[in-house]
Amino acid sequence: MSKIGVGIIGASPLRPGWAVAAHLPALASLPDYELRAVATSSEASAKAAGDAYGVPAYSDPSLLIARPDVDLVVVTVRIAHHHALISQAVAAGKMVMSEWPLGVDIAQSTDIAARVTKTDLWTLIGLQARMAPSIRYARDLVEQGYVGKVLGTAIVGSGIAWTTVSDSAHTYMFDAQSNASLLSVPVMHAIDAMQFVVGDLTDVRATSAVRNPVIRLADTEQDIQSTTPDHLAIAATLESGAVASIFYRGGTSRGENFRWEINGSDGDLVLTSPVGNLQVLAPNLFGGHGEDAAVAPLNIPSEYDLSTGSLEGPGANVARLYAAFARDLRDGTPGATAPDFAHALRLHRTLDGIAHAAAGGVAQTLGQGR
Structure with missing residues (x-):
């Protein structure tokens, strides 16, 4: 070629x-x-x-x-x-x-x-x-029964943006009409990875809030009003019947900025990262099962890196x-x-369902073929 x-x-x-x-x-x-x-x-x-x-x-x-x-x-x-x-x-x-x-x-x-x-x-x-070697390996471990039956999965993350200080080049991110939101960007990148590993969400409940309504633009020293939620909590079930939860906040945390657990009948997988935007940096992977008392770092086989592996940082994934x-x-x-783009449309339907659940407070059923 x-x-x-x-x-x-x-x-x-x-x-x-x-x-x-x-x-x-x-x-x-x-x-x-x-x-x-x-x-x-x-x-x-x-x-x-x-x-x-x-x-x-x-x-x-x-x-x-x-x-x-x-x-x-x-x-x-x-x-x-x-x-x-x-x-x-x-x-x-x-x-x-x-x-x-x-x-x-x-x-x-x-x-x-x-x-x-x-x-x-x-x-x-x-x-x-989903291209990160740790996430691709986690998918195979789940399919191979490393954790046994998946019982539940939970993600807690920080969106970096959508905090109290920004700049004039990013004012559009605080306008709900632009849809460059905490939900549409970092949360949906995380959900895409979650669905890749443990299966699709079905019934979804969600709540969101604008907890930081006034944003300071550091470069112009002006204040703007935010209409984009900066905190979001999702509770859902997967097609398998497992329970899923996703919580994201704007800004960063003094604690962990990304932690994802997959808990099963015979084991656990944990993925962590200093960055809540999962698409930016491949997370670290830990696992434990059977008689293991705790999770430990897992060595990821080289074949899970689909590129040459010569690049690090934001460009690697x-x-x-x-x-x-x-x-x-x-x-x-x-x-x-x-x-x-066909996959993107399916994920947009998931995004739309979550947005409706958060806005209306009514559970949404995400059917097959979305």
């Missing part, structure tokens, strides 16, 4: 974001990919990007999408722009990688997935937590996601390992 030509929308070196921190290092570490172009939001940032990355750079993303040497369009901008950019790329016959969430709401996400269904285009959604996508392409098995 020849190299996959990549064009990244949202890779400004003047205001480095997730594309610069994770996507560019990930792609550079993989032999299957080659960066061919970038697009940013202004002429100044486009010029800086072209100088920094040595590829053509545009302030108009349509020019990047139109390039014949761009096979895969990567969308790493605010969610509000996803629908228009993805729709344009699909219409141009390009494969698309989009950061999660796919759309602002279930309607946009459904429309995007429907557009792709009418084509034979391959897609990739940025749900890379993203590299594993891209590596899985390239492998699926070689094998002709879309969505087999790397999650696609």
Whole structure:
């Protein structure tokens, strides 16, 4: 297979974001990919990007999408722009990688997935937590009976953002209409990993609250009002009948910022991380079963790392996601390992159910085929 030509929308070196921190290092570490172009939001940032990355750079993303040497369009901008950019790329016959969430709401996400269904285009959604070697190994341990019958599972995490101090570049995260929320981002990344390991949620109850209504913008010394909940608690059952709970708060904790337990009839697995955004950093894995009195660190076999393993930090899981996508392409098995837009739509339905449960205080049943 020849190299996959990549064009990244949202890779400004003047205001480095997730594309610069994770996507560019990930792609550079993989032999299957080659960066061919970038697009940013202004002429100044486009010029800086072209100088920094040595590829053509545009302030108009349509020019990047139109390039014949761009096979895969990567969308790493605010969610509000996803629908228009993805729709344009699909219409141009390009494969698309989009950061999660796919759309602002279930309607946009459904429309995007429907557009792709009418084509034979391959897609990739940025749900890379499931690519972490520790999470992939935990999935196999559960399937192999390491913990016996799964009885329950619980996650407690910190969302980093959605706290009392931010900056003007992130004001949209405190507007509930933008849907760049504690629930839609860190919680759903964690739930995607949870469902990957122990199965899907079914009946869901949830409650949320805006506990920090006033946000200080450090760069402008102004205050804004937040309408986005910064605390969320979910209680659910899995398809297996096991009980699940997820609690997330904004900001960080002086205690643990991420802890996930999987408790079974004959053992326990524990995953921990200093970062509550599970997609950013692969968690540590501990386990104990049978006669073990406590959990201990587990050695993860090398085959669970789908990339070269040469990259560390935020780009590592993203590299594993891209590596899985390239492998699926070689094998002709879309969505087999790397999650696609059809998977994203199913997760959006879960997101929608949780949001309705939290808003209305009424339990939601998440059926098959969501």
